[in-house]
Amino acid sequence: MPKLTTKNKKANSENYIKFLGTAGARFVMIKQLRASGGIWVSYKGTNVLIDPGPGSIVRCSISKPKLDPTTLDGIILTHKHLDHSNDINVMIEAMTEGGFKKRGTVFVPSDALDIDPVILAHTRSFPDQIITLKEGKEYSIGNIKFATPKRHLHTVETYGLKFLFDKLTVALIADTRYFPGIEDYYKSDIVIINLVFYEPRPGIDHLNFEEARQIIRNINPAMAILTHFGMSMLKNKPHDLAEELKANTGINVVAAYDGMKLVIP
DSSP: OOEEEOOOTTTTTSOEEEESOOBOHHHHHHHTSSOOOOEEEEETTEEEEEOOOTTHHHHHHHSSSOOOGGGOOEEEOSOOOHHHHTTHHHHHHHHTTTTTSOOOEEEEOTHHHHSSOSSOGGGTTSSSEEEEOOTTEEEEETTEEEEEOOBOSSSSOOBOEEEEOSSOEEEEEOSOOOOTTHHHHTOOSEEEEEOOBSSOOTTSOOOBHHHHHHHHHHHOOSEEEEEOBOHHHHHTOHHHHHHHHHHHHSSEEEEOOTTOEEEOO
């Protein structure tokens, strides 16, 4: 199975998922109690960035070793809220070297382009293509294949992701209110869960700790990774909560931290 490591001596040749940031919700982002840079995926020489929130390009530059955004082949936006999308124009410019090298693919929900758009008009011509995500579709960029199994219950158009690597599947449950059957869409070897709240917050479309426990039990993955923490999760110490889930479920549950890297086959 994959291993967790913070040693990136071969970051340009390894297959890995790196958490540039683990901040969720407004106040953790605003105070930068956790970074909000998104998730970098590198597989067989293809580089993709998911949800480049505020400071994404800075997190790339201070990563050890540095991550070079000019090597990006694609950018995926699960939804357009600012903690996920703020640096998307910066990263499009970086991927295309200021727009002088037309390259890369950007995957976004349709409302990121049409309704109160987050991608500026002048950067839209820089990538090779911009593809709008839809429910139940499969996509590819270079050697990376992924699917958008289900549209989530959130205040804007939002999709979770399921990566289809050669030897394992990795699912990302993006921001959403819990809905029956969510586990069926994200059956995978490794599941990454955006977990903003410790306790239920009625009327707010985010998962809480007990819902994450239920999801992990029902999916029964080899590994579950918690990330995208709000204030209530930080106050309750994500590492301790992950250990509690691990003891309770028998599943390897990990609380992500800024800069954490998961090496994959």
